[in-house]
Every structure is written in structure tokens, then in C-alpha cells.
Amino acid sequence: MILTLKKATLKWVFVVMALLLVAGCSNNSSSTSNSHNQKNSTTSDKQNATPNTPSSSTSPDVSNSIVYENTQYGFKFKLPGIWKGYSIVTNQWEGIALTGGNVVETGPIISIRDPNWTAKTPRQDIPIMVFTLNQWNLLQQEVFHIGAAPLNPSELGRNNYYVFALPARYNYSFPAGYKEVENILSNHPLQTTKATKLQLGSTETLLAKMMSMAKQGKIISSDFAVKTTNIDEVEKVWGKADKTDFVAAAKGQYNTYSKYKVVIGFNKGGQIFEARSNSNQLMGITLAEAKEVLGTPAHDAMVNGQEIIGYRANSSFKLELVFPQPTNSKPNPVIDHYNVLYPEGTVNSMADDPGRQW
Known part of the structure; x- marks a missing residue:
């Protein structure tokens, strides 16, 4: 009787243990499945996420010019x-x-x-x-x-x-x-791009100034006007000339004042008829630019290896610019000197000499 009871008890113990073992395996399987599903969900979220775009303040776009x-x-x-x-x-x-x-x-x-x-x-x-x-x-x-x-x-x-x-x-x-x-x-x-007009540079301004002063009978290096000034007035201010030459072809005497880079021409009465300058300010003037700025000259002559172009400043005075004669190697020479001329001051009525025109 007792033996039969023990066998029955052991049987139920084995049944209970078997049930517990099955339940444990089922829970394990469910946990593993859930964990796998979570991993797949995370990967999918990452693939669908919008990437962060750095702001322009931290990464400027240098490609936009x-x-x-x-x-x-x-x-x-x-x-x-x-x-x-x-x-x-x-x-x-x-x-x-x-x-x-x-x-x-x-x-x-x-x-x-x-x-x-x-x-x-x-x-x-x-x-x-x-x-x-x-x-x-x-x-x-x-x-x-x-x-x-x-x-x-x-x-x-x-x-x-x-x-x-x-x-x-x-x-x-x-x-x-x-x-x-x-x-x-x-x-x-x-x-x-194409420029609509030439802005006045120093050379253009200088040429305009030379023409403006020529209308007053003056050059840029001197306040002594031709026609209205006597050579004595120049000597009172500048002193004795470095040298004086008589130039028959030019119709008068010429005083050279090296310090001022000026040569003054005057007639027998001492009246100044020509003022000449070879100032360093002139160094920027070329033959082509002089013609471009001042226009077609009224006088254009080749004399003794020089090209002399002349313009009428007004009814009394003329402006002349003197350049080395153009060559193949230097087709656009730089100015040598220029002068303002009062032609009437070269007339010698006593000798029936009509004087110079240029």
C-alpha cells in the first residue's frame, strides 16, 4: 500500500517538473523573438531618419561666387x-x-x-x-x-x-x-568690359592745362606771359640767364634758365614772343596721346629729326609740341619740349620780315 502511494507521488512530481520545464522554454523563446524584433526596428528607424545638415555658420558654402x-x-x-x-x-x-x-x-x-x-x-x-x-x-x-x-x-x-x-x-x-x-x-x-569713356588721367589733365595756359600766353613752368612781358622783368626775378643765343631762324634772342627748365625768346625791343618748357612734368606725353587729346593739329611738320605739331590756342597765341621724329623702333615718341608762341612778336616791319607763323 505504502509502495503504491510512493510511486503515485513520484509520478506527479515528474509531471509537474515537465510542465515547469515546458513553460520555461516557452518564455525563453518569446524573449528571444522580442529581442530580435527590437533590433530590426532600430535598424529600420536609422535608415528612414533624415540626416542632419550642418548650418551655414559652421560650414560656409564657398562654391557660390x-x-x-x-x-x-x-x-x-x-x-x-x-x-x-x-x-x-x-x-x-x-x-x-x-x-x-x-x-x-x-x-x-x-x-x-x-x-x-x-x-x-x-x-x-x-x-x-x-x-x-x-x-x-x-x-x-x-x-x-x-x-x-x-x-x-x-x-x-x-x-x-x-x-x-x-x-x-x-x-x-x-x-x-x-x-x-x-x-x-x-x-x-x-x-x-567695354569702358564708355576715358577718365581724365594725369597726362590728359596736363595737356588740358597746357592748352588753358596757352590761351593766357603762358607755359606751365612760368608765370611770365608772352606778348605782355619784357625780358627785363624776367631778369629781375630769375637773375641773369645761364646763356643767351641769337637764333636767326627763330627771329630773336633766347635766354636759357636751366634751373627752371625754361627758355625765353624775345625780340629787339625785349618783348617776349616765345616761352619754352622742358619740365619733367611733360615726360608722360606721347605723340599719339597729344593728338588724341588735343585733336588734329593745325600744323604738323618734320624738321631736323623732330616732329612739331601746333595748335591755335586763340587769335593771339599758338601752342607747339616738339617730339623726336617717329621711327620703326619708336613709333610713338615721348615729348622733348613745348612752347607758347606769339607770332606777331616776331614781325620786323623795318626789315619787311613777316615773322614766324609757327
């Missing part, structure tokens, strides 16, 4: 987008005569300034020198030089009136940003 346009001189300059907010600074270049050291030409330098530039931490500008075509030719002929550097500016481009150039050794001090400017320039960012 901007353009500076100068309509006065006729050019455009492409800049990277990070130069938005740039400023323009204008200065002047000066052309120094090789002899005498006087300034004979000037022109603008237009500098594009980095928007990050400050007085405390300056950065490299992009300087663009502007030359008239005539000024550029004079620079190549070494009529004048710019700055202490032995090198000339390098041409960036040109249009119908101007040449645009980069100053020699513009970044000699290697300021902050100079490498960035070099990279900008390496992409040839300057493009020229």
Missing part, C-alpha cells in the same frame, strides 16, 4: 562667397621719372578688402592698378617707374581704354590671408 563690378573703368572681379561683405578702398599709384625723381604719372589703385579685415588684424587686400593704355606703354618703355621694386606690375587684363595690373610684390609682408588671395588670383577672376 559673388562679383564686384566697376562700371567707371570697365571690369568685373569674381570673388568666393565667403567674401560677401567686402569693401572697396581707393588709393593712387605714382609714376616717378627715371631722371629728376619727379612724379610724372598717377592713377588709381582699387583694392578689394577682405570682409574679415580689421585695423587690429589686417588681412591681405586684392589691389588692382588702373593704367591708361598710354601710361602702360610709357611704363614698358621705362619712361617712369613705380615704387622701389625692380619689377613692373603684372597685367591682369585690358579693355578699349585701360590696362588692369597687380602691383609688384603686393604681398611682400605676407599678411594674414595672402595665400587665400593667391588662390583667388590663380583662377583668373578679372574680366574686362
Whole structure:
């Protein structure tokens, strides 16, 4: 009886243990399945998520370029987008005569300034020198030089009136940003457009001044007017001339004042009929530009290896410019001197001499 009871008890124990084992396996399987489903869900979320786009403040778009346009001189300059907010600074270049050291030409330098530039931490500008075509030719002929550097500016481009150039050794001090400017320039960012008119440069202004003073009977180097001034008045102010020559073909005597680079012609009565200047200021004037600015001359003659062009300033006075005669090697020579003439002052009625016309 007791043995039978023990067997029954053991049987139920085995049944219960079997049920517990089955339940445990079922829970295990459910947990593994849930874990697998969670992993798949996470991967799917990542694939469908929108990627974060960095803001422009932390990663600027340098591919979008901007353009500076100068309509006065006729050019455009492409800049990277990070130069938005740039400023323009204008200065002047000066052309120094090789002899005498006087300034004979000037022109603008237009500098594009980095928007990050400050007085405390300056950065490299992009300087663009502007030359008239005539000024550029004079620079190549070494009529004048710019700055202490032995090198000339390098041409960036040109249009119908101007040449645009980069100053020699513009970044000699290697300021902050100079490498960035070099990279900008390496992409040839300057493009020229047609200029509508020639802005008056120093040479054009000088020629206009010479004509204006000629109408008063004066040259740029002297306040002594022809016709109304006697040679005695000159000697009272300037003293004795360095030398005096009689020139029959020119109808009078000529006093040379080397200090003032002036020669004065006068007749027997002492009346001044001609004032001549070879000032260093004239060094920028070429034959072609004189004709371009002053127009077709009323007088144009080749005499003793020189080309002399003349203009009527008014009914009393004439303006003459004297150049070396053009050659194949120098077809556009630089002026030698110029003068203002009062033709009536060369007339000698007693000798029945009609005098000079030019």
C-alpha cells in the first residue's frame, strides 16, 4: 500500500517538473523573438531618419561666387562667397621719372578688402592698378617707374581704354590671408568690359592745362606771359640767364634758365614772343596721346629729326609740341619740349620780315 502511494507521488512530481520545464522554454523563446524584433526596428528607424545638415555658420558654402563690378573703368572681379561683405578702398599709384625723381604719372589703385579685415588684424587686400593704355606703354618703355621694386606690375587684363595690373610684390609682408588671395588670383577672376569713356588721367589733365595756359600766353613752368612781358622783368626775378643765343631762324634772342627748365625768346625791343618748357612734368606725353587729346593739329611738320605739331590756342597765341621724329623702333615718341608762341612778336616791319607763323 505504502509502495503504491510512493510511486503515485513520484509520478506527479515528474509531471509537474515537465510542465515547469515546458513553460520555461516557452518564455525563453518569446524573449528571444522580442529581442530580435527590437533590433530590426532600430535598424529600420536609422535608415528612414533624415540626416542632419550642418548650418551655414559652421560650414560656409564657398562654391557660390559673388562679383564686384566697376562700371567707371570697365571690369568685373569674381570673388568666393565667403567674401560677401567686402569693401572697396581707393588709393593712387605714382609714376616717378627715371631722371629728376619727379612724379610724372598717377592713377588709381582699387583694392578689394577682405570682409574679415580689421585695423587690429589686417588681412591681405586684392589691389588692382588702373593704367591708361598710354601710361602702360610709357611704363614698358621705362619712361617712369613705380615704387622701389625692380619689377613692373603684372597685367591682369585690358579693355578699349585701360590696362588692369597687380602691383609688384603686393604681398611682400605676407599678411594674414595672402595665400587665400593667391588662390583667388590663380583662377583668373578679372574680366574686362567695354569702358564708355576715358577718365581724365594725369597726362590728359596736363595737356588740358597746357592748352588753358596757352590761351593766357603762358607755359606751365612760368608765370611770365608772352606778348605782355619784357625780358627785363624776367631778369629781375630769375637773375641773369645761364646763356643767351641769337637764333636767326627763330627771329630773336633766347635766354636759357636751366634751373627752371625754361627758355625765353624775345625780340629787339625785349618783348617776349616765345616761352619754352622742358619740365619733367611733360615726360608722360606721347605723340599719339597729344593728338588724341588735343585733336588734329593745325600744323604738323618734320624738321631736323623732330616732329612739331601746333595748335591755335586763340587769335593771339599758338601752342607747339616738339617730339623726336617717329621711327620703326619708336613709333610713338615721348615729348622733348613745348612752347607758347606769339607770332606777331616776331614781325620786323623795318626789315619787311613777316615773322614766324609757327
